[in-house]
Amino acid sequence: MGLLTGKQGLVVGVANKRSIAWGIAQAAAREGAALAYTYQGERLKENVAELAHSLDPNAPLYDCDVTKDDQLDAVFQGIQSSWGALDFLVHAVAFAKREELDGEFVNTSRDGYALAHDVSSYSLTALARRAMPLMAAGGSLVALTYYGAEKVIPRYNIMGVAKAALEASVRYLAYDLGAKNIRVNALSSGPVQTLAARGISGFTDMMKHVESRAPLRRNVTLEDVANAAVFLLSPLSSGITGETLHVDCGYNIVGM
Numbered sequence: 001m002g003l004l005t006g007k008q009g010l011v012v013g014v015a016n017k018r019s020i021a022w023g024i025a026q027a028a029a030r031e032g033a034a035l036a037y038t039y040q041g042e043r044l045k046e047n048v049a050e051l052a053h054s055l056d057p058n059a060p061l062y063d064c065d066v067t068k069d070d071q072l073d074a075v076f077q078g079i080q081s082s083w084g085a086l087d088f089l090v091h092a093v094a095f096a097k098r099e100e101l102d103g104e105f106v107n108t109s110r111d112g113y114a115l116a117h118d119v120s121s122y123s124l125t126a127l128a129r130r131a132m133p134l135m136a137a138g139g140s141l142v143a144l145t146y147y148g149a150e151k152v153i154p155r156y157n158i159m160g161v162a163k164a165a166l167e168a169s170v171r172y173l174a175y176d177l178g179a180k181n182i183r184v185n186a187l188s189s190g191p192v193q194t195l196a197a198r199g200i201s202g203f204t205d206m207m208k209h210v211e212s213r214a215p216l217r218r219n220v221t222l223e224d225v226a227n228a229a230v231f232l233l234s235p236l237s238s239g240i241t242g243e244t245l246h247v248d249c250g251y252n253i254v255g256m
């Protein structure tokens with residue numbers, strides 16, 4: 001308890017109660033953090049507000065599509081005026097067209113490729129650049145990624161390529177921001193049933209496969225992922241940056 005007491009964090013990517021970002025928000029709040037959230041458009045506002053305000057009635061909320069520079073600017077201007085400083089940021093957003101998450105990667109369209117990278121990868125750099133000035137006392141950024149960045153997961157397709165770019169961005173950002181004592185890490189989660197996951201065809205089979213092959217013989221829970229994220233956000237991980245931490249019941253270590 002209290003690993004994040006006195007810390008202020010921004011959580012990007014809560015859509016509903018199943019969201020990995022929401023699991024992380026709950027764990028961070030349990031550890032004493034004050035949280036601000038973004039939501040994507042009016043459609044999600046009510047849902048995110050209800051969740052956020054169940055933990056803290058004063059939690060600031062910002063409308064933000066991560067592909068829009070003016071909305072990103074407004075988020076950090078808002079944090080600057082309400083809090084004046086930021087200690088951590090959780091990046092849990094990803095998007096690809098549904099048709100690109102089925103069939104073969106070779107058929108990926110030019111605009112589908114660009115869109116997946118804009119939302120799922122470039123957004124981390126866009127957020128990091130704006131968070132940096134608010135992290136004068138140091139900070140920690142955590143981005144959610146998946147094993148499909150490292151190995152071919154059939155039908156994960158363009159998202160695997162975007163996650164590879166995200167993981168490389170984590171390393172480059174860790175290098176740039178390290179001198180300011182801002183750490184940047186990726187958390188590679190095993191499959192979790194969320195809204196985004198439902199867009200990946202054959203997702204249920206992926207979960208069954210992991211359960212039968214992973215050393216722990218089960219899938220990860222939201223709590224497994226959230227607690228590891230708290231570790232990466234907290235001073236317990238003070239010497240770790242540029243890393244991709246697998247929270248996948250050991251699935252990635254198995255060759256056969």
Ligand code: NAP
Pocket residue numbers: 013014015016018019020021039040044064065066067091092093094095119144145146147188189190191192193194195196197
């Ligand atoms: P989720 O609940 O659907 O969260 C994805 C979030 O991304 C949603 O809040 C979504 O908002 C947001 N988003 C999409 N496009 C956006 C944009 N242009 N601007 C702002 N937000 C946008 O699903 P999740 O599984 O928790 O995903 C969170 C992260 O974990 C993602 O990076 C995902 O790739 C990663 N991850 C998930 C799994 C898994 O198995 N679930 C495994 C490893 C890694 P909308 O609903 O409005 O689109």
